Amino acid sequence: MSVVDTAAPGSSPSESLASLAIEDLHVAFGGNRVLQGVDLQFTPGFNGLIGPNGAGKTTVFNVISGYVRRNEGSVLLNGEDIAPLSRTGRVKAGIGRTFQAPRLILDATVMENTLLGRHHLFRWGHLAELLLLPQQRREETEARQVCMDLLDRFGLADVAHEEAGALSLGSQKLVEVARALVADPTVVLLDEPAAGLGADDVTVLLRGLRQIQVERNLCVIIIEHDLQLVTSLCPKISVLHFGEIISEGSPEHVTTDPVVIEAYLGHGFEAEEDGEIHEVESPLSEHHHIDHVEEEGELTEMWTEDDDPQQEESS
Numbered sequence: 001m002s003v004v005d006t007a008a009p010g011s012s013p014s015e016s017l018a019s020l021a022i023e024d025l026h027v028a029f030g031g032n033r034v035l036q037g038v039d040l041q042f043t044p045g046f047n048g049l050i051g052p053n054g055a056g057k058t059t060v061f062n063v064i065s066g067y068v069r070r071n072e073g074s075v076l077l078n079g080e081d082i083a084p085l086s087r088t089g090r091v092k093a094g095i096g097r098t099f100q101a102p103r104l105i106l107d108a109t110v111m112e113n114t115l116l117g118r119h120h121l122f123r124w125g126h127l128a129e130l131l132l133l134p135q136q137r138r139e140e141t142e143a144r145q146v147c148m149d150l151l152d153r154f155g156l157a158d159v160a161h162e163e164a165g166a167l168s169l170g171s172q173k174l175v176e177v178a179r180a181l182v183a184d185p186t187v188v189l190l191d192e193p194a195a196g197l198g199a200d201d202v203t204v205l206l207r208g209l210r211q212i213q214v215e216r217n218l219c220v221i222i223i224e225h226d227l228q229l230v231t232s233l234c235p236k237i238s239v240l241h242f243g244e245i246i247s248e249g250s251p252e253h254v255t256t257d258p259v260v261i262e263a264y265l266g267h268g269f270e271a272e273e274d275g276e277i278h279e280v281e282s283p284l285s286e287h288h289h290i291d292h293v294e295e296e297g298e299l300t301e302m303w304t305e306d307d308d309p310q311q312e313e314s315s
């Protein structure tokens with residue numbers, strides 16, 4: 001009947017050929033028309049979604065994962081409209097995501113945070129947990145193994161029992177990726193997973209993602225600011241600008257498309273002589289963090305410079 005029934009946990013992710021389609025999507029926040037008739041098709045492999053800040057990229061993810069309501073249009077998972085599904089229903093249907101600013105429980109351990117991603121797959125409920133029934137313990141042990149395997153692939157096995165809040169922003173973002181993947185998704189939405197990561201962490205991230213994508217034939221949709229990263233990872237890239245798809249195709253096609261170059265110029269990007277665009281300097285650095293700022297009832301993510309306590313110790 002619904003997507004939940006057709007793609008419930010238990011169907012092996014490796015057998016699935018997930019597809020996600022967005023048709024004529026419109027979203028407005030008050031008078032702010034953020035998405036204006038967006039059509040997108042995603043299939044297994046790496047799909048890039050790029051565009052200048054404020055283009056509406058995160059809003060696309062928020063609609064797919066049920067955090068923002070559409071005004072018009074549809075999101076089809078394997079051909080079925082997922083509008084009736086709750087956020088958890090969408091996770092159960094196979095849609096996983098990470099957030100641009102990691103949303104971890106900072107005083108819980110890395111393992112505990114990761115286990116949360118698997119919770120909806122547990123067949124035995126809290127009563128079994130309280131009674132410490134053997135089935136529940138087996139389930140918990142298995143879940144911990146799945147989590148540890150994922151944490152290990154992202155270089156986090158050694159910190160599995162540390163508090164998430166003790167980790168660098170980069171490592172916290174890797175924990176989010178692991179948490180999304182332990183849910184056995186068929187479609188994974190990654191919102192700027194490499195922003196704020198050091199070069200070593202980016203290498204670990206990409207190696208892990210590539211391996212898991214192949215093993216599970218995952219449909220990965222990645223929003224990424226770093227053009228070099230996205231063009232090396234994604235054979236197909238869609239470019240969003242002011243709520244509309246302005247270009248789509250191979251990395252070569254989109255990075256040399258005059259419409260895209262025009263949209264990016266003046267946003268920290270410039271065109272090279274051969275016509276390719278590249279980043280002048282990343283606006284996202286290790287010395288910034290994301291704040292959620294509410295203005296006139298609208299929630300916006302803003303990068304803010306970190307306080308530097310050392311500067312205050314001048315005596």
Ligand SMILES: Nc1ncnc2c1ncn2[C@@H]1O[C@H](COP(=O)(O)OP(=O)(O)O)[C@@H](O)[C@H]1O
Nearest residue numbers: 029034052053054055056057058059298299300
């Ligand atoms: N929950 C929200 N409420 C109100 N306005 C929002 C909300 N989310 C995003 N917006 C607005 O929508 C526009 C696009 O935002 P977003 O999708 O985050 O862009 P991007 O991820 O491409 O930088 C921005 O003007 C932003 O302020």
Ligand SMILES: [Mg+2]
Nearest residue numbers: 057058059100
């Ligand atoms: Mg965003």
